[in-house]
Amino acid sequence: MKKRKIEVVKDRKIVLPVIFLVLGILLFSLELLKADSAIDTAIHWVSDPVTVGSENAGESISDYLGILFDIPKVQKELNSLKVKLFNYESQIAYISILEEENSSLRQELNLGNKEHVYVEAKVLGNVQENTIRINAGENQGIQIGDTVSLGYSFVGIVIDVTEDISTIRSPYSKSSTFKVRIASSEDKKDLIGTAVVVGSGEEYISIENISKNSGVKVGDYVILNDEKVVDNLVLGKISELESDPASIYVNGKVETVVNLAELISVFVCTEW
Amino acid sequence: MVIEILASIVGLFALLSIEHLFISLGFFSIWAFLTIYSYQKLHSPFLWISLILVGGALGSTVGIGTGTYLLSVAICLLLLYLIKSFIPDDSFLAKYLPYIFIFFLFYILRDVFGEISNNGVFPSIQWSDILSFTISSIVSTGLVILIDLAYVQFRHNGGISRKGTGIEIRRR
Numbered sequence: 087m088k089k090r091k092i093e094v095v096k097d098r099k100i101v102l103p104v105i106f107l108v109l110g111i112l113l114f115s116l117e118l119l120k121a122d123s124a125i126d127t128a129i130h131w132v133s134d135p136v137t138v139g140s141e142n143a144g145e146s147i148s149d150y151l152g153i154l155f156d157i158p159k160v161q162k163e164l165n166s167l168k169v170k171l172f173n174y175e176s177q178i179a180y181i182s183i184l185e186e187e188n189s190s191l192r193q194e195l196n197l198g199n200k201e202h203v204y205v206e207a208k209v210l211g212n213v214q215e216n217t218i219r220i221n222a223g224e225n226q227g228i229q230i231g232d233t234v235s236l237g238y239s240f241v242g243i244v245i246d247v248t249e250d251i252s253t254i255r256s257p258y259s260k261s262s263t264f265k266v267r268i269a270s271s272e273d274k275k276d277l278i279g280t281a282v283v284v285g286s287g288e289e290y291i292s293i294e295n296i297s298k299n300s301g302v303k304v305g306d307y308v309i310l311n312d313e314k315v316v317d318n319l320v321l322g323k324i325s326e327l328e329s330d331p332a333s334i335y336v337n338g339k340v341e342t343v344v345n346l347a348e349l350i351s352v353f354v355c356t357e358w
Numbered sequence: 359m360v361i362e363i364l365a366s367i368v369g370l371f372a373l374l375s376i377e378h379l380f381i382s383l384g385f386f387s388i389w390a391f392l393t394i395y396s397y398q399k400l401h402s403p404f405l406w407i408s409l410i411l412v413g414g415a416l417g418s419t420v421g422i423g424t425g426t427y428l429l430s431v432a433i434c435l436l437l438l439y440l441i442k443s444f445i446p447d448d449s450f451l452a453k454y455l456p457y458i459f460i461f462f463l464f465y466i467l468r469d470v471f472g473e474i475s476n477n478g479v480f481p482s483i484q485w486s487d488i489l490s491f492t493i494s495s496i497v498s499t500g501l502v503i504l505i506d507l508a509y510v511q512f513r514h515n516g517g518i519s520r521k522g523t524g525i526e527i528r529r530r
Contacts, residue, residue, distance in 0.1 A: 099398055105410070111429060112425065113414060114475065
């Protein structure tokens with residue numbers, strides 16, 4: 087009796103798989119025979135409102151997780167792009183130097199006196215205040231006292247020379263003193279008078295001994311007229327004037343035309 | 359009775375929804391897990407009717423052919439029945455190792471029947487598919503173990519004497 091009961095229990099256990107099997111075979115056969123379109127439509131009609139939303143949500147989460155898994159790959163790509171960017175930046179820097187050199191050469195070629203001999207040099211930086219170091223020296227024919235210019239603008243005088251490096255004293259230096267002429271800003275050919283410029287050691291150049299009767303104004307051009315340097319180079323413009331009633335002279339300040347701190351290429355006049 | 363019917367209807371749609379969510383995420387089949395796990399453990403007719411209805415619908419909604427899910431799981435359940443009939447499950451491995459095999463077989467069969475149903479050809483199963491099926495099978499089996507352990511813990515805390523692991527159906 088007990089044995090028979092156990093057999094009944096075992097039989098019941100197999101009922102469920104058999105039901106699944108029968109239904110599975112039935113539906114699968116209908117599917118293979120393409121006879122389940124009505125069932126298919128009914129199932130979709132009932133279940134689509136429930137399944138589509140969850141499917142979309144699942145895809146969104148999957149995309150998000152995919153992005154998280156892709157972070158190391160993106161990081162690698164970012165690093166390689168950074169390297170490329172650095173390469174491009176260095177190329178751009180090189181091209182801008184070439185452009186600047188090209189522009190400097192154009193300025194230099196426009197000089198009135200083309201008989202002068204110039205040596206092109208690149209600015210390496212400042213050694214002390216109001217000095218500039220360039221990458222040309224004795225090997226290029228540069229000597230102490232040579233004039234350094236950029237186009238018509240005065241840059242400084244060579245004060246120290248080694249084989250391949252020279253040091254230039256800028257007009258801002260306290261040791262710089264030049265005789266100059268002042269030209270009207272309205273008519274550049276109209277020379278108003280003479281004066282003396284002295285470096286202040288700060289961010290301006292002092293101009294002294296301008297005759298009160300000269301009619302000098304702020305904005306007038308200061309042109310070098312000194313035997314130490316090449317003639318007719320522009321030092322800068324008068325930026326400020328001070329008149330002392332007790333004196334017959336007017337003093338003032340001059341600012342250079344070119345920004346000496348941003349120079350890249352300069353030209354050293356070795357013969358004039 | 360009415361509440362059970364209503365709960366079954368709600369559960370049916372919830373299961374459909376969760377199954378689709380899991381498929382989109384590339385997880386294991388929650389329907390296969392419930393069906394295989396509940397076999398010989400739960401005997402509620404409402405549960406089994408719901409599982410059969412969901413299984414019938416899934417093949418169609420997932421797009422791998424109506425009856426694919428039911429047929430795949432039917433073969434797995436038959437095999438599980440045979441394993442449980444001939445191999446005693448008195449050790450941990452003997453109890454849970456068959457589950458890994460059964461779940462793995464379900465994923466393989468679902469793939470095979472789905473391809474036959476859609477294209478009439480036997481699918482070319484890649485190593486990546488096998489790896490994915492293996493992981494899903496291990497995760498499903500892990501879940502079986504966790505539920506069994508939780509049930510044992512629950513029984514222990516409730517003061518009922520502990521006898522083996524898992525849900526046991528006792529006949530009086």
